[in-house]
Amino acid sequence: MVEFQDVSVTYNSSGVDALNKINLKINDGDFAFVVGPSGAGKSTLIKLVLKEIDATSGTVLVNGFNLKKLRRGKVPALRRTIGVVFQDFRLIPTMTVYENVAFVLRVIDAPAKYIRSRVPYVISLVGLSDKAKCYPTELSGGEQQRVALARALVNDPQLIIADEPTGNIDPALSYEIVELLKSINECGTTILMVTHEHDLVRYFGGRIININKGNVDFDEVVGGVQNES
Amino acid sequence: MVEFQDVSVTYNSSGVDALNKINLKINDGDFAFVVGPSGAGKSTLIKLVLKEIDATSGTVLVNGFNLKKLRRGKVPALRRTIGVVFQDFRLIPTMTVYENVAFVLRVIDAPAKYIRSRVPYVISLVGLSDKAKCYPTELSGGEQQRVALARALVNDPQLIIADEPTGNIDPALSYEIVELLKSINECGTTILMVTHEHDLVRYFGGRIININKGNVDFDEVVGGVQNES
Amino acid sequence: MKASSLRYLVHQGVTGIWKNRMMTFASFCILLVSLLMVGLASLTAINLTRIISGIEDKSEVVVVISDNATKENEKELEKHLKAIPNVHTISLYTKEEAWEGMLDSMTEEERAFFKYADENPLPDTYRLTVKDIEIMSDTTAQIETLDFVESTQSPTSFADVLISIRRIFSIIAVAVVSALVVVSLVIISNTTRASVFARRKEINIMKYVGATNAFIRIPFFVEGMIVGLVAAIGALLMTKFAYEGVYNIFSDDSVIWVIMGMKKLYSFKELLFPVSISYLAAGAVIGAVGTSISTGKHLKV
Amino acid sequence: MKASSLRYLVHQGVTGIWKNRMMTFASFCILLVSLLMVGLASLTAINLTRIISGIEDKSEVVVVISDNATKENEKELEKHLKAIPNVHTISLYTKEEAWEGMLDSMTEEERAFFKYADENPLPDTYRLTVKDIEIMSDTTAQIETLDFVESTQSPTSFADVLISIRRIFSIIAVAVVSALVVVSLVIISNTTRASVFARRKEINIMKYVGATNAFIRIPFFVEGMIVGLVAAIGALLMTKFAYEGVYNIFSDDSVIWVIMGMKKLYSFKELLFPVSISYLAAGAVIGAVGTSISTGKHLKV
Ligand SMILES: Nc1ncnc2c1ncn2[C@@H]1O[C@H](COP(=O)(O)OP(=O)(O)OP(=O)(O)O)[C@@H](O)[C@H]1O
Ligand SMILES: Nc1ncnc2c1ncn2[C@@H]1O[C@H](COP(=O)(O)OP(=O)(O)OP(=O)(O)O)[C@@H](O)[C@H]1O
Ligand SMILES: [Mg+2]
Numbered sequence A, B: 001m002v003e004f005q006d007v008s009v010t011y012n013s014s015g016v017d018a019l020n021k022i023n024l025k026i027n028d029g030d031f032a033f034v035v036g037p038s039g040a041g042k043s044t045l046i047k048l049v050l051k052e053i054d055a056t057s058g059t060v061l062v063n064g065f066n067l068k069k070l071r072r073g074k075v076p077a078l079r080r081t082i083g084v085v086f087q088d089f090r091l092i093p094t095m096t097v098y099e100n101v102a103f104v105l106r107v108i109d110a111p112a113k114y115i116r117s118r119v120p121y122v123i124s125l126v127g128l129s130d131k132a133k134c135y136p137t138e139l140s141g142g143e144q145q146r147v148a149l150a151r152a153l154v155n156d157p158q159l160i161i162a163d164e165p166t167g168n169i170d171p172a173l174s175y176e177i178v179e180l181l182k183s184i185n186e187c188g189t190t191i192l193m194v195t196h197e198h199d200l201v202r203y204f205g206g207r208i209i210n211i212n213k214g215n216v217d218f219d220e221v222v223g224g225v226q227n228e229s
Numbered sequence C, D: 001m002k003a004s005s006l007r008y009l010v011h012q013g014v015t016g017i018w019k020n021r022m023m024t025f026a027s028f029c030i031l032l033v034s035l036l037m038v039g040l041a042s043l044t045a046i047n048l049t050r051i052i053s054g055i056e057d058k059s060e061v062v063v064v065i066s067d068n069a070t071k072e073n074e075k076e077l078e079k080h081l082k083a084i085p086n087v088h089t090i091s092l093y094t095k096e097e098a099w100e101g102m103l104d105s106m107t108e109e110e111r112a113f114f115k116y117a118d119e120n121p122l123p124d125t126y127r128l129t130v131k132d133i134e135i136m137s138d139t140t141a142q143i144e145t146l147d148f149v150e151s152t153q154s155p156t157s158f159a160d161v162l163i164s165i166r167r168i169f170s171i172i173a174v175a176v177v178s179a180l181v182v183v184s185l186v187i188i189s190n191t192t193r194a195s196v197f198a199r200r201k202e203i204n205i206m207k208y209v210g211a212t213n214a215f216i217r218i219p220f221f222v223e224g225m226i227v228g229l230v231a232a233i234g235a236l237l238m239t240k241f242a243y244e245g246v247y248n249i250f251s252d253d254s255v256i257w258v259i260m261g262m263k264k265l266y267s268f269k270e271l272l273f274p275v276s277i278s279y280l281a282a283g284a285v286i287g288a289v290g291t292s293i294s295t296g297k298h299l300k301v
């Protein structure tokens, strides 16, 4: 569960008000699309959830943690409940695809045996089995994005946040990726996906949150084309 | 003018055949969309044009340079005729937006006076006048992408190559960006744009090159929705 | 933490050495040079102390005994001299011995004269060595108050020289060693900070997927420790080489040693154990702590 | 290249110092330490050479003149001695002077005897200093073949000692200085390589927009040169401080100098000009070349 109560964010360095008194509640098991123009504050919203930045004012609750009161030492515990696909991928260039995915499990001290079976499975889910031994620089943009997605999925988190997970992927694959996220959502994982691709949103429907200039403009459940047919 | 004659590329490290005997000719003044699934070889095509990599076999001609025979010392001369938007932006993190754009002109030894007038103009074209003093890390994904575009435009190159220039930008802005590229094209600049957004391609029409598994599948001029209305 | 995880982290540290070979090599060089220089400076200081204490042992106070002293008076005097705390050794040098010694030290021409001397004009003397050369003048003053002491001759000027030399050497040695220690720390912390800086993205990403600080630090720690140990071994070998080179030079030119009246240098074998232990400990600690401390800054994400 | 572009590149270099302050500081430290150590070692070597040549000047060969030589014979002999290439200075020491000197150097008791000597048994002598102490034994052999030379006395054992000392000092000095030079180069090239490595993306991007290699190198070059110059100034100040400290210690204890028969050390003022020039040149060259050479690797894009 993610809840924003009157949350504002102002970046000191540029003086930009990225979010203005946002109120938003995403329940466990929701699937929400976050849309909005460039610079609206979508990535800022995600940074808040990860406690990468702190809210200038207001309260952020994530998976039972009150982020304002969360001590430094507890941040890893919070982050282990969340899987993230970053807009700029953030893969570790010195690790292979396999290692990039596996080390998330090593971080949570998973048994070696589990790692050996889980990682190849997740990599196959995103269709990269034959690239498992490549380094990120040897992959195309779309392939890197899928590695980032595999990394977000691998430790079966309560909440998956994806910032433009289909930004570098061709349409056919984009649909497959959202289908994948949908099926994960059906097993109870909350999913928050930032996207610019209105086609995708129109097709799948569901909860759509539109952010504009730091405000929530629109927040409703919309039927998708997919379900009509 | 860009011409590929029987060009193949095989990456040694992964053994992937990224391009197979491609033949392609893009004339001066063309506007071409390059589409195709993830990992098809689109970015590889661009790397060839920039002489970032060399073709395993075949001939690549760019703006009158035969890239196979081009000596190291002449590579800067080639690159100065090309403006590029990279899929991963490649902004210099230690420079402000203004400096990131301006240094392209400094590289070609442009007069200081010209730099002072040209750079703000180009930054205003991509709508970032109020962010000129920000550093790349202080920008949203879409804003970074627009800085990359401004950098590609600034020295008025013969050829602009854009790899997913709208990947992180909301639809409304995407249309504006392509309009901008179109108007630049009308002044005689050749433009090669890689994109996954079929909506854009459908709307604007023009020459569409579809690459699939290292081969050119489709290469035709298609009428756009824009022109019909 | 599971054994398998620990094994993984240690393995990461080991492979990190090769992955970051450039940085690692820089750290290695700096550690090696620092250890080597501080080590050689310390060894020099240790040997200088030994040489100086050797010279100290040889600087004697001559106590001239009155002509009218009997054997009993001399015995009495010896007891009193022994009671003085700063007196180390004491030996009687009779007028006959003194005469022989004097003849020995003369040139042929000079000796020719003394052949005709009918009486030995030299007095009996006690020759003392002192424990602390720096308070020698107090000691001689005390001795001169005793009965049957005609006069004392102490190598005051020579003692002054020795004291000055020791003072200069200790100032220089302390200055050199402490400068090197400070400099090494600055350089090492800078290099490791640079190494961590080059990997800050990696650290950053790890933090984002919920890695604890320990998880991130252990590989750096292992890496730093290994580099430190290897540098220590390298420094040890080079120290051995340099030390034995110098040692052999000094051993060959025995003339110097005789004239300077110095004890022999310590052989490297005598020093091997403490030197090895110090090098390895210093290398491992500086490497490990230096590397892992500098990760701290980037862990605050 | 336009003046404005050059100004821009120089400015980039200057601001680069602050932007990369961490790396810059590391380079600065290493350069400073290297210059300081090589500089101090060289100054020590220079002074040792002066001291040794001072001792050399004082080591005399005594040429004993036959009893039956007349004043004319002595003059003749002096001419022959002066003709020997290795002879530096020559002075006559008559038997009367020798007698005075001998009495002066004696203790009270010894002197008592000589009072009664009716004839001066000492011979006239020439005292020579030589140019090169190492071939002194050849020179004395040559002198002994001359007429009216009774015998020669040369301080052979003392000369041997001096020669040994000089040999040891020069070996140690050369070893220390060359080790430091090599080590500094390794460390500096590593640090600058690390600095360039941290900026490899930047360099890479510049290449993609058509920058020439010179364009990329100039800022690094300027940065390195400035850092080198600043390090040289720092090293110069520290050298002055350290040198004058040691200089004062030695000046105070004049006893040592008298006994060791050494010339005074060079004052820092005498050395200021060559030392400053060497420091600044070395700092600027090492800084600039070191930094710009290591950019080479990343320019191949
Ligand atoms: N670290 C930062 N420092 C200063 N300003 C920032 C920083 N990050 C973002 N901003 C500013 O805050 C605003 C919101 O940025 P944010 O990244 O949340 O946008 P976004 O909705 O993700 O946009 P996009 O779709 O382009 O990624 C932008 O105007 C941006 O310039
Ligand atoms: N440096 C490299 N070393 C090895 N293999 C590479 C390298 N770069 C790309 N490849 C491989 O070559 C193939 C083509 O890559 P390319 O980047 O050209 O794809 P793309 O069409 O740009 O895809 P996308 O739309 O996902 O960016 C991919 O399979 C990729 O894994
Ligand atoms: Mg964003």
Ligand SMILES: [Mg+2]
Residues within 6 Å of the ligand: A140, A141, A142, B042, B043, B044, B087, B163
């Ligand atoms: Mg691509």
